[in-house]
Amino acid sequence: MKSLKSRKLTDKTARWMITCSGVATIFVILALFVFIFMEVLPLLKGAKVVKENTFAIRKAAVCIGADEHLEIAYVVYNNGKTEFVSLRDGSIIRKHDLPGIGNAHITSVDKYKDHHVMGMDDGRILTVSIGFTQSFENGKRIISPVISSRKAIHTNEEGDSLPFAVKHIVSREDEETSVTAVHTDDGRLLLLSSIIETSLFGEGEKRDLCQDITRLIKKSLRRITPFIHNQTEQPLREGTIAITALALDIFMDNLYVGTDSGEVICIDIREKEEPVVLERVKVSGSVVSAMRFLLGDISLVIGDSEGKVSSWMKVRDALSLSGWSLKKIHTFQSHNAPVVAIAGSVRDKGFVTADSNGLVLLRHATSEQTLLNVKTSSPVTALAFSQKANGILAADASGALYLWNISNPHPETTLKTLFGKVWYEGYEKPEYIWQSTGGTDDFEPKFSLIPLIFGTIKGTVYALLIAVPIGIFGALYTSQFLHRSLKVIKPVIELMAALPSVILGFLAGLWLAPLIEKIFPALVIMPFFIVLSISAAMIIWKVTPLFCKSKYKHGVELVFLIPFIISAIFGSICLSGVFESFAFGGDYRQWLLHVLGLHYDQRNAVVVGFAMGFAVIPLVFTISEDAMSNVPGSLIFASLALGATPWQTAMKIVLPTASPAIFSAVMIGFGRAVGETMIVLMATGNTPVMDWNLFSGFRALAANIAVEIPEAPFGGTLYRVLFLASLLLFVTTFIVNTLAEVVRQKMKKKYSKL
Template identity: 40%
Template structure:
């Protein structure tokens, strides 16, 4: 081959190599950009899903029309679709009208039989049953109801006024007017309590259902009530007919235990001002009371710690109305929110759990005397002092969230004190969602801590020995074997941890504790004994192969501890170490706990940390360690003073990547813990992590609901936590590299 041909071949080879280099550069660059783009897309998608949680509430006017009745409204309501409204006038006129245009659909006159309406009580928004206290001492019970049909394929809603217990009024006080009335209708009994001449009167009608005909009959009985030392202005019956709330005009209250027929608690609702409104929140547990000085308080019954088996009415939250007292107060039908309107027609929208004012808006319709909110909380209907009705569209999709509700202690209904709680669902419709991230974040860090506590020392020490001291032939077998552990599916590890490891640890608790003592001691004793053997015998084992001698020792110590577990438990712990921990030490024990998670997740994290750290240590240039040894340093001094500082960026990266793996682990935590969102550092208690919580609940949520978006917010928190940890780790790694890179 001529020289020109050689040059031509070399030139073609260089050009082809440049082409390959260009393709490789473009491919690698595109891959890196693609990874960054994917991360950004995940970030923005999470933001897209959670941004509606933080959108403010808004309201806009829709229709306005005049009512046909001249009597002020006692009660306004809307049906499910907010298409038809119900109005009850103070003279007993009941009207149903279309909300879109105000057209009257039907009207009826309540059978008052010459009596006047003196008081009104709503059983609940869900039941739609209301009671009217009359001037002749009787109580009339009625219900507005709606039937839905589909003639010719179109939806038709037909309103009807029904009398669930007949159109005959119940006699409560013969001939004496009922100044106040309260009603409670349960599956077992109907209870009515009224106020006449400042005295309480009560009746209960026990429901008895015929087994064959399913006909319900009522058996009347008196309700004994204690004498009062205040003049009642409002009376309300709590859920289950357990409590009677008696409120005076000056804010004084008496809490009466109905089964015990005694006054349980007494006091004042306000420091100043008079009672203007009182309503139950959804579920009837919380009582909302408003004063004419612009304060709305939330109260509910809790156990009195100062009195054994006693109860008291506890103030929980207070909401301030800036421009004066609340003229009308209504509560949402399916959430723990409420709406207040003052004398000037200014509306304030609140949510109790998040303790937020969501909206403050002037409706510009004058003084308001009645108001209703639709069952879906998307419309508001008001009636002003001129008899005009106005409807408004309300946009308030996700009121449950606030910084306090997510990260601080919240006093939830029926809880004795404020606490961190995650409980997103329940079996009843009156449930108060609890979206505290604190127990989930705590559980995430707890699981990662115990996993790293077990994995980090084993992985780092193993990496140091494998890279620096182990024989090359043994290293070529050991390193791939440990890295192969990473290929095990985490669902398998979680399955084994939950079904085998957790019961094994519970059964052999003394063995687990004794291992932490006997295994290190056994290794040290073996090492000392080995050093005392003749050098001629020790030289038979080549340098770097000594770990193989520890394998039978470790197996023997483990088997010995397991065999001695039962005798140790009988000798020192009365035959049951779990009971000893709980009863004598006061440490609760759950079978699936943080110890199980630490062992199982540590097993999953060890290969990651080991592989990266071992590569970092092994990649330290040999001339550094050789130079240190040549200057008189021992192998251990060379390792500590030269090799580890040089490899420290890689070791630190290994630890951070392992921690990221532990923080984001899902299946092991999901299957090996009790999955209970509690804040307890006890190693024998379980936890719930952010990742496991998302995996458990995302399939059960309604798309675009608050719960659904809160889970995406949890994913965003986990994403940002990982991002922050990795950023700090990269900064530390770069500083370590700059510091030790010149060795």
Template identity: 30%
Template sequence: MSSTPIPAQFNDRRRRFIDRLTRRVVKGCGLAILLVMLLLFVWLLWVVVPLFSSPSIGSGYTIKLPDARPAVALGMDAGQKWGWRIDQQGQGFFIPLDAQPPSAAIPLYPGAVSATTTADNGSVLLSGDSGLMLVQPQFMAAGREPVWKFPLGDKPLAASVPGSSVVSIAHPDEHRWLVAEASPEQITLLQYQPDAAPLKFTLDMPGISQLLLSPEGQLLFGLSGAMLRVWDITPQGPVLRDTHTLTSPPKRIALLSGGSSLLVADDKGIAQWFDIASETGPHLRFIRQFAGANDSGIVIGEAHRRVFATLSPGGDLNLFASKQQGAIFSRQLNTGVQSAALAPQGDGLLLENAGLWRHYQLSNPWPDISWRSLWQKVWYENYPSPDYVWQSTSANDEYQGKYSLVPMVIGTLKAAGLAMLFATPLALAAAMYTAWFMTPGLRRWVKPAIEMMGALPSVVIGLIAGLWLAPQLADRLLGVLLLPLMLAAVLLLCSWGSLRLAPRWRRRLCGEGREIWLLLPLLLLTGLFCLWLLPMIEHSLFGKGIAERFSGGYQQRNLLIAGVAMGFALVPLIFTLAEEAIFSVPASLGQGSLALGATPWQTLTRVVMPGASAGIFAALMIGFGRALGETMIVLMATGNTPVTEGGLLQGVRSLAANVAIEMPEAAAGSAHYRILFLSALVLLIFTLVVNTLAELIRQRLRQQYGQQEEQG
């Protein structure tokens, strides 16, 4: 035999090149993953940050008016191309907002006139000595000048109270207008329709200083000194519903968009009132005072959002939103403003002062969105109290979106926590038994079988849970609730009984992992008793199951279904990682413990499990992260109810499921769209924080028990 040494092949140039290339590829892939995560985080921030941008106003430009007489009504179109005004002599003007020459004045009303507008500023009721006249500014297609429209004719209608200065108008539908007038002795309610005689109702109520009709024409508000009254408008006429005596006489009352919120301005500032449901029906109630709001000049509201502005004689402009405690925007403008109007979309402001207009561009796309409205209780219109509410869509334009993320966060934690509560004991117990007590031959079959469960798609698990498990659980709810207790009791009895067996029988029945062949039939019989026999006994005694006897109702798709289904999906993941961690503990540690006289159970709990604690903890955290991000199971197995309250048998909605449900319906760039991205960002940050803390704890456990092993 030759004594020539064999050359070390692993030191050749080709091997070193492959090692360097592999190391660089692995490092590059890791950096690429970090870069993708960073880009995802930046993209989510880019979509979300505009939600919290402050309102702004552009530099205004001046337009000289053709007539210096003060306006009684003014406004502009949605595109802010044209402005319109009606002066004290009934002259109507259309004025371009791009400094072009104005159109010729059109006499709308013969003589001196006062005006009141509908909530959307789209119809103007002119009143004077000649009677009443309804006019509408009609904006045409691009390139054509707007025109004045007279829905009820171009001749004044006879007023029921000649010379009345207390008038309000509402436009409930396309062909119907309601007009409320007040004289020193009574209130008159008129209903006008084209080509039809007006309907008239009278109400004896003296001393009314201001009237307001709700936009839908169902409520009438009247102010008389410090007395505030509310009437329901029925087909038979107005019916008094509420009477409130205020601490001081208000200066004025106004309605926010939609007509549900009433603004009451007095010496203390501006307060918000709206209806609250009670046993005797809805009643008007004081809700809150807007911080810093005062009625020292002009108060104007937007047509489609719960936003209003105050403008003082000194030129202080403040914007307020119904969800915010104080002003969302403040700016010093010109002094001495006589009239003002907001654009229909709230993106423009028109001011009139001494024969001049100043037109400003406003940027206030999401006035209702703030950290407070997302994470704290908000008192919404017609709700009995402040609450966490998610209700994002509705059919009408006056709907106020409710975007509280708290119900989804709580739903996510509930579902993930219950899934972990279900999966953790099963997965860890199976991992401990498989890695330490089970015979090698049986382990080779059991471990791959459990791991194959992880290949089931979550959508399939969710479909089975929603269509099959939910109705089955509803019929066998008592047995399902008792099943964990019964299984634990059977296991404890078996353990107690095995200790009292003779050593010879114990070795035959429980030695070398054979106890599983006794436990499986007993556990199957226990499950059969709880899920089949017990429901039969319950139905024979009571005639119906426990789910049907719940006084608060039972939702068939609920948190329990989601927890069981998600727990089933988590078991293979936690089992695989925990079993590998236990099995990878050096065999010498366990053999040394057994050699010193410890029992297998003492060796497992006091030697093997501490050594595998870092891996087991990592398995639990990875399972928890999977549960937090689970979408399809929660989507299909629960009622998707965004509520903060509710127990085990009520529905929930998670952040991931909420994004999956509502993202297809969200308009790109809208508040709804961006808040859904905020939900995804919150979920991403929460997952990163949990995983980071888990990794720190895992490293500490690994270091602690690694040092103990070295010292041992």
């Protein structure tokens, strides 16, 4: 009685322990899923306004800006008076009058970093630097405004006798060169250049140029118009044009002129003394009202009088005169009124546009998203994007200054940028690209997961192509044909699973990859020689007298076969050079490139297939062999008794009966291959390319996580995209295993009736 109670207590305890362990396992898996999903969730959230403030200023401003901490803003009025405003309470911290303006008024401002080039109604140009210094006293940050200006320059070549107003101005400069383009109220377009030429003795000589390029534009338009392909079907307008906007890249190579006919004229100014019009492109059906380069000065954002906004970029074009053509890359949500201002971010590819109705839209060029919309009470006269991309400043015609503090942590991620083709800067067409970091601050992150998913599938397919046939047929031979005295082969193969993947990856990258590259022609002919050697071994075994074969037990033919296979491998390697000269013209790499168009990389999918297949084989073999060995002997003996050969019995009885477990073995091997990290990381070039070429590398999701996670800032976009990659692996494995179990149960039910 006591023994019975003890057994019941033990059974009950074991049942509860097993139940709790199962529940705990499910809970841990669900908790892991929830944790990963919560790290990915912020990628799906858009921008939002954290805080909004409105301050009263003297009147409409022509230029505004703020320090990086959004504590102090500066406001420049058209009479040259400048005020520094506290963004906490709106109080005036400091006032400053720009020197030398007198009774003139500022009519146009071009802002680049902390440099402000201002054109006035008397034809003068004033360059002003407005910035902030930062210090600490008693642990408290103190920000102080700093402002300096240069001598005003008059743009009239004849002197002051015929003054004219500057309508549009754009300017860039570096240590040796400065370029300013000016459009005046009398319709002229002037190009002002200052170049410092250094002699052989290190002496610098400054040379100033002032050119009227208005006639050059008109003359060149008539000459090049027939050869330009346009991005729209609307015809180009010849004759008189009115300039409405200017843009100049940071390299001072190209000047872009927007016109009232919706055209943009590209002028090559690399040769400052001889500027040349390159092309004339129809970018809009209405007036080009605003233009601005984004960070990096590759993408040009264009707004028109209908409220349409698009970005354009130079792309290679063999039919263009210069070999390059301006093409539309992205189209953004339109305004309902003319676009009057564009402000770009100095941190990423984000920018802000404003229209004459006071609507301000926050956008991102890569994702084509309109992230946020805010509004002023009257038309916007000045617009600025904070240095940290966490605030928008706008001044309107009613004398109000607006500040919107925003939260916009992941503007570059959408379903399209993560899983679709995107036209990135520097590319000739939309593509799937993964490139998370770059060498410059103006780099455009590329977070397409498609190349990584493709690489994962590619590596898995090649690994399974090697592992599944070898594992299953090796298990079939071991369980059905191999003599019991040689069953030691099974634990030896199982020991292969204990090898760390980092060791396999190390050997594959540093030993196997160079070896395969060296003997690649041998690998091509090796299957032929192995089949030939096996055939020869079979013939020799058949003709061997029975009294000789009777000395060996049935199932040890493998020992007889091994020398033939080794001889075939050795012979293939010896004939490698001869075969390469005969079949590949002496160099198989060049043959693959010129005949098949395939590039051969030393670390490629073939290497990964062998290495990862070696890691997957023990899993497939062990589970399959156990399943085949556990097929009821009655079925096997019945088949043999009815006259079936051992091979027929193995194929018709053993394999179908064990197929549910074999299928599970393949799925487990699939999961092992999908999640493999170190072998893929060390045995491939780890390049995120989409190519089924056997001889090219790839990058898998798991390997990408290992490579990128040390460089991913906590909470940043890359950090969360890597969690998304892990979520994809998690969900994929879960779905595949679930489907595999469903299929396995159906197969088990079907073949259990045998």
